[in-house]
Amino acid sequence: MSEKKINTTFELNGARVEREVPVRMHLIDMLREDLGLTGSHLGCEHGVCGACQVMVDGKVVRGCLTLGVAVEGKSVETIEGLSDSGQLAVLQQAFLQHNAFQCGFCSSGMLISALDIVRHHPDANRDEIRDLISGNYCRCTGYQAIVDAIESVLKAQRVLPIAQGAAA
């Protein structure tokens, strides 16, 4: 059986990418296997755990529920790109200071949810932060440090809006 493929062109972490993508291939597999971006992880394969999250046109997307061909013409940002561009720097520092991660397998997705909170829910309180990260499963931390880290960034942002990236 030869696999049907579709020519797909998209922007990946700021650079143009063109690939022949098997129609059944999920975005997460395309990123990890064909493009070598292994920072996003495959956890549950059901859209439940959030380990595979990436940004597509600035929106949080589950890599395991999105087909690779579906990003035609779109802009995809992964943990690697969001790290290199500095958009996650403030959150990453807060996660480090609060030890808001242990094994790190959920962290790529968790940070992308956190970035979405920083951008779109700047006034979220602790309970709201807990709700907003409930699509990301962490089995190690007990979540409290993650809530602390995100809350610390939101509080700092209220005092002094974070200039680069995070609040864009």
Added chain:
Amino acid sequence: MNARSELPSNPVDTRTQEKYIGTSVPRAGARKLLQGRGVYLDDVRLPRLAHVVFFRSPHAHARIKSLDLSRARQQPGVIGAFDGAAIAEYCTPWVGVLSHLKGLKSAVQHAVAIDRVCWQGEAVAAIVAETRRQAEDALDHVMAEFEPLPAVIDMRESLKGDVVIHPELGDNICFTRSMETEGFAEAWAKADVVVEKTYDFGRHTGVTNEPRALMADYNPAEHSLTVYHANQAPHMMQDIISRHLNIPESNVRVICKDVGGSFGIKVHVYADEMATAALSVMLRRPVKFLADRIESFLTDIHAREHTATVRLACTKAGDIIGFDLDDLTGIGPYSVYPRTSGIEGNQVVNLTGGPYKHKHYRARLNVVFTNKNVTCQYRAVGHPIAMALTEGIVDEAARAIGMDPAEFRRRNLIPDDAYPYTFVSGTKYEKLSHQQCMDKLLKLMDYDALRAEQAALRQKGVYRGIGLAAMIEVTNPSPAFYGVGGARISAQDGATIRMDPQGMLNVMVSVTEQGQGTEAVFAQIAAQTVGVSVDRVRVITGDTGVTPYGGGTWASRGAGIGGEAVLQSGKVLKSNILDIAAAILTLDKATLDVVNNQVVDKLTGEAKMPLAEVGRVAYFRPDTLPMNFQSELTVTRHYTPREYGFTFTNGIQASYVEVDPETGFVKLLKHWCVEDCGTVINPMLVDEQIRGGIVQGIGGALFEECLYSEDGQLLNGSMADYLVPMASEMPDIIVGHVETPTRGSELGAKGAGEAGTAGAPGAVMNAVNDALAPLGAGVTAQPFTPQRVLKALGKV
């Protein structure tokens, strides 16, 4: 592109400190995990890598009538398809027994089933292809016929033994144990009050976010096998792979890179992983196995399926006379190799009643085979059951005599001045601090005010409950845990520290890291012991080709055992550094010290020379040192706990919940834990271990259960159907510490990884039942789902 100016410079950190032990130093070495730059097993790709998938049994118990792999072999990209007999030629089978669990028996288990399958999900055939997708596509072309056999799903049925799963064993009993203290019956007869309850515990599993995975790379030229493994105990796996694949021990190298959660799931021998290693040898190329999520639910070890009746006898005044336990647990069709599936039940017997000073105890345990997935050691092994049984029945007793549960505990906890203490089950405690922990907890939670709030709210129809759970926790096991029973699992660990020429430390430790922060605390210990800043320390773990030999990470042993090895190694290295400095400076060694990356005058603190200068001379200009002087800047030391079988920790937890009698939902309002894990090396990391552990315990208490149909089909094999705790359901958790260092080591650390999980289910159960008490209801079957709460209330 990375601008040159953006690359980090390499300065010596000027914010150094002499005391790192006891300080919340962030895990600098883990920064990569926040940037997607970690290397988990599936991130590693090798040339000519092949992928294996397994055709798995759809039946709980069946004879394999026929298996035809010919069509599967013809599918695109397929390299080979193999049945159990083919793989058995390269991988010998095993039996999961330990000689010190007397009478424990199990059946022979193969990497891939031969003739018969004993649980749904057991591997029946292996398909290897160039890509994972091709291998999965080929699975559809495996033609297998099964003759279903009677399946034993319920553990009570198993105990009855009408159907025997392994006829060669004679019955379904894997292990049985009973004990009774002298004078038990006479003492029991004098009780004023006897309370009795039967508790059920749902079978659940670890659900590591990264599934189990192994990649084996056989090199036929040297008959060597490099095994990349998401695992906690690389040396154990090296030994097992060596013996079962008949490859010389040192030709097997096991490498554990970043591991995405383990919790005890990744410390056992899994049949499909052994098959993967064998396939690499068979095919003379690298082969990778990565469990998908349904395979994880079907084959990652399960744990904690117990039904136990516990009785407590006490006086009217509230003094506990004794406990009486009858525990039954169902472990699946095989005792898991090499740690066995008898340990969990054995721990329940050892630990039930553990925090208290009663003198009488009777216990009976039956560990039986069933046709469900295998169970084995998962975080806090046996403790969540033993502590919930103990603390549940303690609350019943307090209620029966009308005493406040905190007061009842205060009366019966082993006093802080009673150590060393031998518990009624024979277990020895070096030094615990129940009373201090309890005092601190009650203050932390403002117990009296909380009781007043609870009472006031009850008047308004709000049902809140407060639950306490004292606990003990096994840590730092000596060889008494596995070694004496014949399992080749090291109880000792080692640390090698090498000072590099620029004065940095390379620390290689046999304990492994799965996110707990073991590498971070080793860096702190090495930095403080040698006298360098923590940014000058690099830690390497998880590679049998590099680190000293050791047991790895399990049973809360990493910091206590591995940390002591680092400390002892660091002390010798520092002394060796001073020997060199003294030779260079022609000064008396006794006048020198190492502080903040410098050799200094011990008295004045005056800088004498940087460590980088010591390194330069030692490595590049040893000709300038005295003729008979040889510098030694690489030091290895080991540590084995010996004096006690286990280093026990203790603590106490409290849970505050609100139960909605209309919906049966339990809302967790707050949770507290005061824990004594000995020396706290990094408070932030310890608190996070405790919190994460508590949340996993809460998972078992409220949400998690592997549900099986009557014919042995797993009903909830996805993360959409099997519920784990989410952030929105979890409370803030307040953690406090009492520090009673163990005297068995210089470091004094006891271990903190499992205590949270040990105590949380009991605390939550007692809180739920405290809330339900005024309604005349109570729950005893974990998880306490809304349905079970409503059933207890007679509403469904």
